[in-house]
Structure formats: structure tokens, C-alpha cells
Amino acid sequence: MQKIGVFVCHCGTNIAATVDVKKVVELVRYEPGVVYADDYMYMCSEAGQEKIIEAIKEYGLTGLVICSCSPRMHEKTFRACAEKAGLNPYMVEVANIREQCSWIHKDKEEATKKAVILARAAIAKVNLNTPLKEGESPVTKRALVIGGGIAGIQTALDIADAGYEVDIVEKEPSIGGRMSQFDKTFPTLDCASCILTPKMVEVNQHPNITLYTYSEVEKVSGYVGNFEVDIRKKARSVDADKCTGCGECSAKCPLGKIGNIPSEFDRGLRNRPAIYMPFAQAVPAVPVIDRENCTYFKTGKCGVCAKICPSKAVDYEQQDEIVTVKYGAIVVATGFDIINLDKFGEYAYNESPDVITSIELERLMNAAGPTGGHLERMSDHKQPKDIVFIQCVGSRCDSEEKGKPYCSKVCCMYTAKHAMLIKDHWPDTNITVFYIDVRTPGKNFDEFYRRAVEQYHVNYIKGQVGKVMPQPDGSLLVQAADLLDGKQIRMKADMVVLAAAIEPNPDVRKIATMLTASIDNNNFLTEAHAKLRPVESPTAGIFLSGMAQGPKDIPETVSQAGAAAVKVIGLLAKDHLKTNPCTAQCDTLLCNGCSTCANVCPYGAITYDDVQVMDHGLRETRRVAQVNLALCQGCGACTSACPSGAMDLQGFSNRQITTEVDAICR
Amino acid sequence: MGFTNVESQVELIKEISGSDPYKCMKCGKCTASCPSYDEMDIKPHQFASYIIRGDIDELLESKAAFKCLACFACIERCPRDVQPGRLVDAARQLQERQRGGDYMQPEEVPELLAEDLPQQLLVSAFRRYRR
Numbered sequence: 157m158q159k160i161g162v163f164v165c166h167c168g169t170n171i172a173a174t175v176d177v178k179k180v181v182e183l184v185r186y187e188p189g190v191v192y193a194d195d196y197m198y199m200c201s202e203a204g205q206e207k208i209i210e211a212i213k214e215y216g217l218t219g220l221v222i223c224s225c226s227p228r229m230h231e232k233t234f235r236a237c238a239e240k241a242g243l244n245p246y247m248v249e250v251a252n253i254r255e256q257c258s259w260i261h262k263d264k265e266e267a268t269k270k271a272v273i274l275a276r277a278a279i280a281k282v283n284l285n286t287p288l289k290e291g292e293s294p295v296t297k298r299a300l301v302i303g304g305g306i307a308g309i310q311t312a313l314d315i316a317d318a319g320y321e322v323d324i325v326e327k328e329p330s331i332g333g334r335m336s337q338f339d340k341t342f343p344t345l346d347c348a349s350c351i352l353t354p355k356m357v358e359v360n361q362h363p364n365i366t367l368y369t370y371s372e373v374e375k376v377s378g379y380v381g382n383f384e385v386d387i388r389k390k391a392r393s394v395d396a397d398k399c400t401g402c403g404e405c406s407a408k409c410p411l412g413k414i415g416n417i418p419s420e421f422d423r424g425l426r427n428r429p430a431i432y433m434p435f436a437q438a439v440p441a442v443p444v445i446d447r448e449n450c451t452y453f454k455t456g457k458c459g460v461c462a463k464i465c466p467s468k469a470v471d472y473e474q475q476d477e478i479v480t481v482k483y484g485a486i487v488v489a490t491g492f493d494i495i496n497l498d499k500f501g502e503y504a505y506n507e508s509p510d511v512i513t514s515i516e517l518e519r520l521m522n523a524a525g526p527t528g529g530h531l532e533r534m535s536d537h538k539q540p541k542d543i544v545f546i547q548c549v550g551s552r553c554d555s556e557e558k559g560k561p562y563c564s565k566v567c568c569m570y571t572a573k574h575a576m577l578i579k580d581h582w583p584d585t586n587i588t589v590f591y592i593d594v595r596t597p598g599k600n601f602d603e604f605y606r607r608a609v610e611q612y613h614v615n616y617i618k619g620q621v622g623k624v625m626p627q628p629d630g631s632l633l634v635q636a637a638d639l640l641d642g643k644q645i646r647m648k649a650d651m652v653v654l655a656a657a658i659e660p661n662p663d664v665r666k667i668a669t670m671l672t673a674s675i676d677n678n679n680f681l682t683e684a685h686a687k688l689r690p691v692e693s694p695t696a697g698i699f700l701s702g703m704a705q706g707p708k709d710i711p712e713t714v715s716q717a718g719a720a721a722v723k724v725i726g727l728l729a730k731d732h733l734k735t736n737p738c739t740a741q742c743d744t745l746l747c748n749g750c751s752t753c754a755n756v757c758p759y760g761a762i763t764y765d766d767v768q769v770m771d772h773g774l775r776e777t778r779r780v781a782q783v784n785l786a787l788c789q790g791c792g793a794c795t796s797a798c799p800s801g802a803m804d805l806q807g808f809s810n811r812q813i814t815t816e817v818d819a820i821c822r
Numbered sequence: 823m824g825f826t827n828v829e830s831q832v833e834l835i836k837e838i839s840g841s842d843p844y845k846c847m848k849c850g851k852c853t854a855s856c857p858s859y860d861e862m863d864i865k866p867h868q869f870a871s872y873i874i875r876g877d878i879d880e881l882l883e884s885k886a887a888f889k890c891l892a893c894f895a896c897i898e899r900c901p902r903d904v905q906p907g908r909l910v911d912a913a914r915q916l917q918e919r920q921r922g923g924d925y926m927q928p929e930e931v932p933e934l935l936a937e938d939l940p941q942q943l944l945v946s947a948f949r950r951y952r953r
Binding site: 552558618621623635637639642645 | 851855865895900901903904
């Protein structure tokens with residue numbers, strides 16, 4: 157029989173305002189096994205913990221029930237407290253009477269009743285708890301960063317500088333990501349390439365960093381400290397060791413002129429050859445052959461690039477290669493894209509080449525872009541005189557079919573940037589920005605926006621644009637609302653720029669599934685705690701960096717990338733990790749070898765073995781399940797799936813759970 | 823005006839329109855889209871705030887409800903799914919009821935409905951043929 161102490165926390169008024177704490181104490185005092193019950197203002201405080209330790213010693217407690225907040229919040233605290241007093245930490249149960257009781261109920265009587273029930277269930281469970289011991293697992297001192305944009309680059313550099321080995325997997329032929337497409341960056345207007353390229357080169361030359369470009373993560377197994385990842389290195393068709401990056405092949409590829417292959421990097425604003433580097437400063441400076449479009453791969457004829465290559469680096473026979481590498485930690489930095497604008501027919505994006513997205517404008521303003529940095533209309537190559545910017549296209553929408561419910565966060569600032577850059581180059585341009593709200597929280601951000609208004613005389617109008625109508629004379633007629641002046645406006649524009657909502661890179665779903673990392677309704681990766689653990693996934697060993705976690709600008713991305721690196725370094729610095737002792741066990745006498753558990757196990761922790769058993773005097777060979785304790789994460793899927801009751805989870809045994817249910821239903 | 827119970831009128835508008843004026847974020851896309859803008863005394867984006875404030879008398883005196891072409895542009899383009907056109911139409915229906923001008927008994931209507939016919943199309947048709 158256990159000797160159980162019950163401690164009920166007030167959590168200030170968080171619990172006590174809705175739950176009659178004293179009454180809970182009185183009602184659970186006579187539950188089977190309870191020898192001590194008390195309440196305290198803040199159980200997690202030092203004084204509260206002292207109270208628990210004293211009670212353990214004075215009453216010889218063998219089990220604890222803490223009625224407080226969610227175990228996700230303070231289970232660790234109370235387990236450590238028990239351990240201090242010499243009690244096995246797994247003899248502690250937390251009854252969540254805050255998040256699951258006081259916070260969600262209004263009626264004090266009802267809430268008190270529920271708190272008592274939750275406490276009773278926990279007491280019933282502790283009666284069956286057994287001391288558990290944590291095991292140890294080694295840590296592979298190497299990290300994987302998925303995504304080679306500014307987020308991935310910064311995380312990798314920080315980890316590598318701390319002395320650990322890092323691999324970056326990037327699916328494009330070059331690292332650099334979205335930032336490499338930008339012209340200038342707000343609010344200081346530094347040139348994006350000027351600040352990014354040195355970092356790209358540093359990544360390439362860092363002795364601790366290995367780059368896998370034109371590569372994708374194919375399979376992930378294992379667990380924190382011991383991941384095993386298959387990386388598919390797609391065939392570049394160019395031998396990276398021989399290639400000098402001279403660019404002759406791209407220059408001579410016949411499809412460069414006649415191929416009509418839109419350049420992904422230039423958002424389709426110009427064409428590229430079939431053998432190409434996305435941009436001049438690509439890292440690595442090794443081209444790839446786009447096999448879907450290459451004439452040689454389609455017809456077997458051509459072969460110009462192989463003939464012309466001075467270092468004989470072109471290799472049409474190259475095959476995809478799969479490498480398997482072990483990692484201790486994985487960082488997801490898969491970044492973002494903008495939404496598809498097909499749903500916004502009213503803005504005529506698909507009708508007129510002069511209606512462009514902001515990211516296309518970045519390319520048009522970039523000196524290395526398709527127009528050499530000269531802003532011109534794609535229809536007639538004339539310089540636009542009147543430009544209209546439309547904010548919040550697909551952001552802040554109510555329903556999924558309209559767009560995204562969130563604010564994309566960066567558009568207000570980059571639109572002010574675009575307006576000022578255009579006015580700087582071509583001061584006689586008229587710029588009108590239609591906005592719903594101008595949101596500029598950030599250091600020197602509002603000053604930046606005000607500069608656009610006060611110094612550059614950019615015309616900001618509060619009101620959304622209703623429709624954009626391409627006119628026979630090649631101009632665009634914009635019909636909009638001016639809500640502050642109470643007018644409907646019709647104005648002509650030469651160019652319309654849409655601030656399209658950003659969304660996580662669509663590949664993140666696939667990657668999150670492989671990593672069992674959770675994502676939210678908008679496909680952004682979820683943090684372990686929105687405030688206190690913002691760069692960690694709830695899945696141990698998985699870390700978050702950049703836009704994959706939520707909309708953010710470059711300064712924020714770089715800060716977050718550094719934060720993720722620190723968490724990774726903290727993990728890799730350990731030689732061993734404590735493993736969760738709450739793992740599954742198979743009772744081989746009950747197991748009938750049906751494979752149900754192996755089929756539901758998300759971690760591949762269950763295998764089968766033939767064992768000899770004596771069944772009523774008969775020697776038999778039986779196929780039974782075996783759990784690899786290093787892989788088991790204690791999710792309990794197998795225990796609920798097992799038809800014969802052979803699978804059981806330590807710390808959450810079938811018997812403990814049914815007893816809890818009994819206590820609730822009593 | 824004969825109505826004293828503003829709250830019940832507001833509820834009625836919400837019920838008829840099936841839309842939630844509190845979702846409006848004042849972006850003005852409805853007003854920017856409206857082909858009858860110049861003729862409307864209450865502009866499309868204002869309907870939500872009139873209903874939220876409970877300015878029912880103004881809505882009942884408004885001519886705007888009869889200037890609406892029921893083109894559905896505001897309903898289609900509203901990013902917040904407020905569907906201003908439905909609010910406009912609800913205001914119009916209230917005015918009609920006020921006038922006691924229901925020529926048809928409500929229970930007769932369902933028989934006349936085709937399943938895939940938008941309810942508002944029917945209403946706007948009624949409106950036109952009654953002139």
C-alpha cells in the first residue's frame with residue numbers, strides 16, 4: 157500500500173478563484189492510500205517545494221499527487237523535488253486542475269467537483285505506480301539543417317563555429333534561398349546580396365559544414381540524439397569535382413535562347429538554359445542539368461554542353477545517390493513562398509503582365525535581374541510612371557478559401573522600401589499604396605514608413621482595391637476605396653504590385669511528417685511552447701528556424717536562427733541523454749504475434765522474434781513482439797491496438813488507466 | 823418609425839443575412855468593388871458598423887438598399903466573409919416588412935424554390951418584378 161501525499165495548489169487566483177481548494181483537500185484526504193493532504197499558494201515556489209520535501213520525510217510518503225497546472229508545465233519541477241527528498245521521480249502524478257479545470261469553467265461548485273474527480277483519478281493511479289529508472293542514450297555530435305536560406309545558413313554557421321559538424325540539405329541547386337532574390341533589405345537598405353553572399357561563401361568554406369545542394373531528405377528514423385537520415389543527392393549531371401564554374405555550358409546551351417524554360421530564380425520573368433546555375437553568385441558554383449527540359453535527355457541528341465566543357469565535367473550518366481547520415485539534432489529551416497494568386501481574379505494577375513507580385517518587383521529592381529535593375533513593364537518594356545501597390549492580398553482573410561488568416565508581417569515594410577527605392581531612382585514616378593492598416597512594429601520601422609510618406613511623398617490611401625482592369629491602351633484601371641475621405645477612386649496605373657500573402661514552403665508538410673514534428677492549420681511548424689520554447693518543436697531533437705515557424709523578417713530570422721543553434725549546441729554538448737523510462741513492454745506469454753502493434757508504431761520500435769515457450773508441458777516456438785527501448789517513445793499506440801493485452805506501457809499501464817477511469821466514474 | 827426594440831431588429835438582420843458584422847476589418851474592398859457606389863447613401867462597408875452600433879432607424883430610412891444591384895461582387899471579394907451584400911439585402915427586407923408589403927405568404931415561397939437557386943437571386947427578382 158502506498159503512502160500518498162496530496163498537494164493542492166492555488167496558483168494565486170488562477171486555480172483558487174474557480175476551485176474551492178480547501179474543499180478539495182478535505183474531500184481527498186480520506187481516499188485510499190492518502191496519508192497527507194494540504195494546500196499552498198504557489199506549490200512550484202521554493203517554499204511550496206520545501207513543504208513537499210518536509211511532508212515526504214515526516215510522513216514517509218511513497219507517492220505524490222500534485223493538483224496544479226498542466227504536467228507539461230511543472231511535472232519536471234515536482235519530479236525533481238521528489239528526487240531531492242529521496243523519492244523516485246516517477247512516483248509523482250500531476251492532476252491538471254488549472255488548464256483542464258479552473259481556466260475553462262466558470263461555476264465554482266462544478267469546477268471544485270471536477271478538481272476532486274481529477275485528483276481522485278491521479279490518486280488511484282499513484283497507488284499502482286512503480287519506481288522507474290531512466291536509461292541513457294548516446295548523442296551523435298552532428299546536426300542537420302534542412303533548408304539553405306538565410307535561416308539555415310545562420311543556424312549552420314553558429315553551430316559550426318561552436319565546433320560541431322553540420323550538414324545543410326538544400327533542394328535547389330544553390331543555397332541562398334529567398335533572400336538571394338531580393339534587391340535591398342529594410343530598414344537600412346543594404347543590398348541583400350552584399351550581406352548574404354559572404355555568408356554563403358563562409359558556409360561553403362567552413363571546415364565543419366557539409367553542403368548537400370540539389371538534395372532532399374528522403375527518410376528519417378531514430379530519435380533525439382540518434383537520428384538516421386537518408387538524403388537523396390539528385391543527379392546534377394555535372395561532376396562537381398571537375399567543374400570550375402566557368403559558365404561556358406550555360407552560355408552555349410541552345411535552349412537558353414529558344415527553350416522557353418522559365419527561370420525559377422527570376423520568378424519566370426526571363427528564361428534560362430537547360431544547364432544552369434540559378435544566379436551568378438550561386439554556391440556551389442556548379443550548374444545542374446534540368447533533365448525534364450534538356451534536349452539530350454529528351455531525344456538523345458545535342459550534347460553541346462559536354463562537348464564544350466573545358467574540364468569535361470558534364471556527365472549525362474550520373475545517377476541519384478542516397479547517403480545515410482547520423483545526426484543528434486535536426487533544424488527545420490524550409491522557409492516560405494508566396495501564395496498562388498489564381499483566386500484573386502479581380503486583380504488581373506493572370507491577365508496582365510504588368511500586374512506583378514512584390515517578389516517579382518525585387519527581381520525587376522535587382523541589378524542582376526532580368527532587366528539589369530531598370531524598372532520596366534513586362535508588356536512593352538516602358539518605364540512605369542504611375543505605380544499602384546496593393547497590400548494584404550490574401551493575408552488577413554477569414555476563410556481558407558479566401559486566403560490566409562494571418563498577417564504576413566513583412567509586406568508593409570517591403571512596400572515602403574519598394575516605394576522609396578523607386579522614387580530614389582526615378583523621382584517623377586507617382587506611387588500610391590492602398591492599405592488596410594500599416595503595421596510597422598520594429599526598431600526604426602515606423603520611422604522608415606514615415607520617411608516614405610514625408611520625404612518621398614508616397615501616397616498612402618486607407619482602403620482596399622476592388623478591381624484592376626486592363627485597358628485597351630495598355631494601362632491598368634484601378635478601382636479602389638478611400639475610406640478616410642469617403643470616396644470611390646478610379647485611377648490609371650502603368651503597373652500594379654501585389655503584396656501577396658506568404659505561406660510556408662509547401663514541402664514542409666512532407667518533412668514535418670517524416671520528423672513527426674507538428675504543424676498548425678496554416679502549415680507553420682508548431683513550437684514546444686509559444687513563449688518559453690519558441691525554437692523547439694514538441695518532438696525532441698527537432699528545432700525551428702526562420703519562416704517555417706511563422707512570418708518574420710530578416711533580422712528576426714537571423715536572431716531565431718541563432719537561438720535554434722544555441723539549443724542544438726546545448727544538446728550536442730551532452731555525451732548522454734536520459735531516456736524516457738515510460739516505454740512499452742511485451743508480455744510474451746500473451747502475445748500472439750499478430751503484428752498489429754508493429755503496424756501502428758510510428759517509431760519502428762517493434763520487431764518480431766521466435767521464442768521457445770512451454771505451454772502446458774508442450775515446447776512450442778512462438779512469434780512474439782519485441783520492443784527496442786532505444787526507439788520507443790512511449791506514445792502508447794501499441795498498447796491500445798494490441799488485441800490480446802500483451803503490450804503494456806510502463807508508467808501508464810493498462811491497469812493504471814482503467815483504474816483512473818474507474819475513479820472518475822465512481 | 824414603429825420599431826423600438828433595436829436589439830431584436832439587429833438580431834433579425836443577422837438572421838436574415840446569415841453574416842456576422844463583427845468580422846469586418848474595415849478594408850473597404852466592398853466599397854471599392856461596388857458599381858452603385860455613387861448612388862448609395864450608406865456605403866457598402868458602412869452597413870456592418872451601422873448594425874454593430876444599432877443605428878436601425880438610419881438603415882430603415884436608407885435608399886441604399888434599393889440601389890444595390892445584387893451583383894454579388896462585395897460578397898465574392900470580401901476577405902473576411904462578412905458578405906456586405908447580404909447585410910444590404912437584409913436591410914431592404916426589413917424595410918419591406920415594415921411597409922407590410924409582403925404580397926406572398928411566406929409559406930408559399932418554399933414550393934417555388936429550385937434547390938440550386940441562390941436565395942438572393944430570387945429576392946432580387948421579386949424586387950424587380952414588383953416595380
